[in-house]
Amino acid sequence: MHELPEDVGEPDLWSALAAWGLAPGRLTYAAVGFGDYHWQALDTEGRHWFVTVADLTAKAYCGPDAPAAYAGLERAMDTAAALRASGLDFVVAPEPAADGRTLHPLPDGRHAVSVFPFEAGTAGDFGEVLSAAERGRVLDLLAALHRTAPPAAIPAHRPELPSRPGLEAALGALARPWSGGPYAEPARELLAAHGAGLRRRLAEFDRLAATAAGGAPVVTHGEPHPGNVLRTGERRLLVDWDTVALAVPERDLWLVAETAEDLARYADAAGRAADPAALALYRLRWALDDVALSIAEFRGPHARTRDTAVSWSALSGTVESLTA
Template identity: 55%
Template sequence: MSPSRVTYAPVGFGDYHWTVTDEDGRPWFATVSDLEHKEHCGQGAVAALKGLRQAMDTALTLRERDGLRFVVAPVAAADGGAVLPLDARYALTVFPHVPGRAGEFGQRLSEAERDQVLALLAELHGRTPPETTPPATAEPPGLHGIHEALAASEGPWPGGPFAEPARQLLREHEATLRARLAEFEALVARVRGRGAPLVVTHGEPHPGNLIQGEEGYLLVDWDTVGLALPERDLSLISADPAALARYTELTGRTPDPDALALYRLRWSLLDVAEFVEWFRGEHQRSEDTESAWKSFTGTLDHLAGRTDA
């Protein structure tokens, strides 16, 4: 592919994206990942590159081997791989440009829309996981950041304009955070003890990763794909097993309320860990940090029970 036009696309969060038109007029979507800040794929650039390759290879297999047409998988490079390292820190992945209406994170789905997504997840979870599917552990290393930040909350944080407000806010919510961390550990032990089978999961099937195409929903952003309990995906649709009845109808499996609670709590705690790391580090006041601060305070309020999920 030889690009004739490249346009930066300010979408998503974390990676960098461009729309690309090749010399034959075909559109593509190019993503450059910062491997130093892709912890869900691996700690550090080398491990993150390996994890990103596993994830993209898994998406390719699900689409090509299993025929899951809703999987928006990358295109393979000349060497057969889906991820091309640009240097020691950045890597490129190219996807077909997908026409359709993109959803938004936090968007409410109607009952009919929710059931469409549940049917999609039932089909995904029923597939034999590709050999490249990385494990998605219930206990992520990122949670250590909360413990470290709480231990360092007495002294000043000099990272930038949100550092001290973040430290003070964390101290105000210390009791809540410690209680929710203990709750998370108890849920992990309880759910793990039941020995439920693991399936291939997307990881973040929220409306922001859905595109409404001509033939139904398409699911993008497969860098979070992993072997886990089905509730890893289902928890982002609803915390109420009754609202997941379509999934039970299609699979014969009733979602575990404890596992749903585990993954919803995990999501919020990881958000806290990410924001704390951001605000403790060097940063400037910007549109991104303003948005992160709003999300940080909202997440802490939710964990304290002052807002709905």
């Protein structure tokens, strides 16, 4: 995220970080990832931390409103901490605060803070094409994750599209102009041009959901794409655990496995084979969810910023790819 969150300044952050016993030092904004806001923090003792501020109103997959999203995000952070404590050293988990909690609210009720040990390394980019060797490294991590006993706090994943009602409402509201901001009308025009194709893909999603078997539920990361893989020497670490959930393994695998050899490697390591229909289901689910979330953003109040420009470019590309 390039734009800083509204109404969250350094004094607010240092006040929140006191829960971790961190005294004010230096904060440096890190414009990495998309969705959350991040800072590097050096406290007065010279310790290096990675601080994340989540906008709870943008965490619909954690809960339908800010209080519910806070509870869901806290469960996800607790799950990551439990996975790390169980011996999965590739899990970059939040540091518990002095009271043992992995997440603390900011006074505005909209944002929440988590703190992570700083890990020096290089992350990839979403959509980056990985070599077979790199895919293998990530598949080995996923196999280890999927073999791990689920922590008590883990959320349960449902394959349904939580954002579907908003997308269907938008498809039914194309006759009148949209006025949320500069991308509202272009978004309406994009949906008007591709609405029939999107409806076909929604019907395809329903058919896959009815037929895909998938495997028994396991601990899944949810978003193990290259942007969430940190490369540090020969180690590979998984970051961004807010989507961790109990789900079929294909929820993770479709983002990594590209070939029959990849799937065979995973099957050997995990002791289970992937279901092609479930892989297709989750690939389609990701794209439709991206479209729905972007349309909701552009139907609502928004401005022209670097972040909304990125969202618009991604939306246009995804819609055209889905309906080609």
